[in-house]
Amino acid sequence: MSFTANIFNSHSKKDGDFLLAITKVLGFKPKKLPIYRKAFLHRSVNQKDKQGNPMNYERLEFLGDAMLGTIISKHLYNEVPGGDEGYLTKMRSKIVSRKHLNELGKDLNLIDFVESRIPKSHFGDNIHGNVFEALVGAIYLDRGYKYCEKFIRERVIEPYVDIEQLEGQVMSYKSLLIEWCQKQKKEFSYNVYEDSGNDPVKHFAVKLSIDGKVMAKARATSKKKAEEKASKRAFFALQGKIKGDS
Amino acid sequence: MSFTANIFNSHSKKDGDFLLAITKVLGFKPKKLPIYRKAFLHRSVNQKDKQGNPMNYERLEFLGDAMLGTIISKHLYNEVPGGDEGYLTKMRSKIVSRKHLNELGKDLNLIDFVESRIPKSHFGDNIHGNVFEALVGAIYLDRGYKYCEKFIRERVIEPYVDIEQLEGQVMSYKSLLIEWCQKQKKEFSYNVYEDSGNDPVKHFAVKLSIDGKVMAKARATSKKKAEEKASKRAFFALQGKIKGDS
Structure with a gap:
């Protein structure tokens, strides 16, 4: 059981509860809460903004994916001064692999925040990684680059990125x-x-x-x-x- | 003829000349000049750093490519609120296409900065885009995200990105x-x-x-x-x- 379980199963849940739970995940206070709501809105909800544009997490996922790649690239650039472009590309794709991102999203129980008309049990594994990326996109829009970097450092690099293990040099x-x-x-x-x-x-x-x-x-x-x-x-x-x- | 022509044909050229020319391209003063030197160092020069790691622009190109994608993604996200993930991905790849980046690098005469053992006439077109990306990587390392964003806004988005034209809605x-x-x-x-x-x-x-x-x-x-x-x-x-x- 997670502290976020059942805290956000419908849109009617109070902002206060959501704020509390998302702050715990982020490690800092969000400024514009609606952006984070959007990061967990599945397309099945069929929501539109005032201009009639569809509202769901997919656009934020696009943004978060790019930002995640950039921060990981910079980390690798600094950590592995001897690695050439091919090596850096290979290591980055290991770190931001679908499998890895799904694991990350699962650990954070992000699915508990997801709003959807489809039962959550029907989702495949990728939902975990997708909303993780959308969350990164939301941070980028809400708090800018610095907070994104901090979040990715604390949530991805520090807990998951062990270059020697990724290289297969060290057995676990x-x-x-x-x-x-x-x-x-x-x-x-x-x-x-x-x-x-x-x-x-x-x-x-x-x-x-x-x-x-x-x-x-x-x-x-x-x-x-x-x-x-x-x-x-x-x-x-x-x-x-x-x-x-x- | 460009103002940078022949100003940087060998490594012996003074830092002062290089500083002047690169500042004009950047639109701001660099802090760590050697990073920008590296952004134009072709692998044929075969240079190594103190630790024996090969020094050329390829690692910076890896970094700049990622950052460029992120800034363009954010621009598209904000500019096209009705575009879905697929649309945004397609538009981004048009903007950061090899052809487009080569054009950018050529306009800035970046090749004049390139240090190489191979005659410049032997290079294909891609050198222009590659060093443009490396330059973005150098800015990222030297001055951080904000300056990168400013540079890309002034050098890529403002002069080149016309969404209607990219969409083919408007004939040129x-x-x-x-x-x-x-x-x-x-x-x-x-x-x-x-x-x-x-x-x-x-x-x-x-x-x-x-x-x-x-x-x-x-x-x-x-x-x-x-x-x-x-x-x-x-x-x-x-x-x-x-x-x-x-």
Whole structure:
């Protein structure tokens, strides 16, 4: 369950509730709330503005997609001074891949904000990434470049972008651990829950259990990162065992 | 002949000359000049930075391409409130087309800044657009988003982006005029030259002659726009004749 669940299932929901929930996601206060409403308006709602133009998140998605690409490009440019244009292009497309953006949108439970006439269960996975991009577009229009950069830094780069892992140079600790558990016929589970802490950026906490025993805990700004952190801790705790087995 | 011609044919050219010429192109003073040098460094020069990384304009081109797309996206978003995502994408790709960017780079004589071991006459047309994008990337790194937006507004949007013409809704006056001249077996010529005025943004002036007689003059921030303006003036001056013939 998420703090935003059921908070915005119809347009009649009060602005106050929406403001509260979206502020938590953004990490700052929006100025023009209607822009953010639009970022979650599915075309099935068939809404029009005063001039009769269709109102839904698709135009904002177009804008957010471009801005996201630019900020990620700048990050890569600075982080990988030895990478040529081809390398930078490849890394950027990994970071802003549909799969990756869907994961991001899901972690933030953005679908809870979506207004639609189609039941949400009927949507494919892409809705998560699409509204994430639309949200970036809304920030761009509402607060400009600087806030966009801050948001993308906190929500995409910091929690998700590990260049070595994207390059496949480093194996993830999670996969190492899972492999070991499977070989040893041990049961494992990751329990991820949203952290109720008062951080300006939402955190996720995870408990990793092996054969019912909690092996490690970790906190991070994304589910993926929290799981990876916990796996790394468990991996080092178990290192003697894991090495001994191999 | 352009004011930048031959001013930067070798790396030994003084920074002062380069600063003067690039400031004229930018419309503002650069802070970190070496970034702009890099924007014109062809890979054939084979230069490396202190860490041994290859230094040429290709990485900046990657960055500038992204930023250009973002600023044009925002412009289209605001200018065409009735256009859906598909329309916006199509219009953007027309504006940032290779052909269009090459035209832009050529008008600014950016090739005069290029440092290369290959004779410039051996380059294809794309060099013009590539270094234009690299220049946008350099501005982004040197002065940030705001200056990029200003530069793109002054150098791309204001002089080149006419949405109705891009949509093909309006025929250009230049093509109307040329068609008429050809039908009437009249000789015509456009004489474009760089304006020596002291505007912060470089202007182009054009004289349109028909059968050796100057029919119209115009000034604008791009060659294309100056030609179009002059054609429009001539078109209205000749309107009686042109209509009478059809």
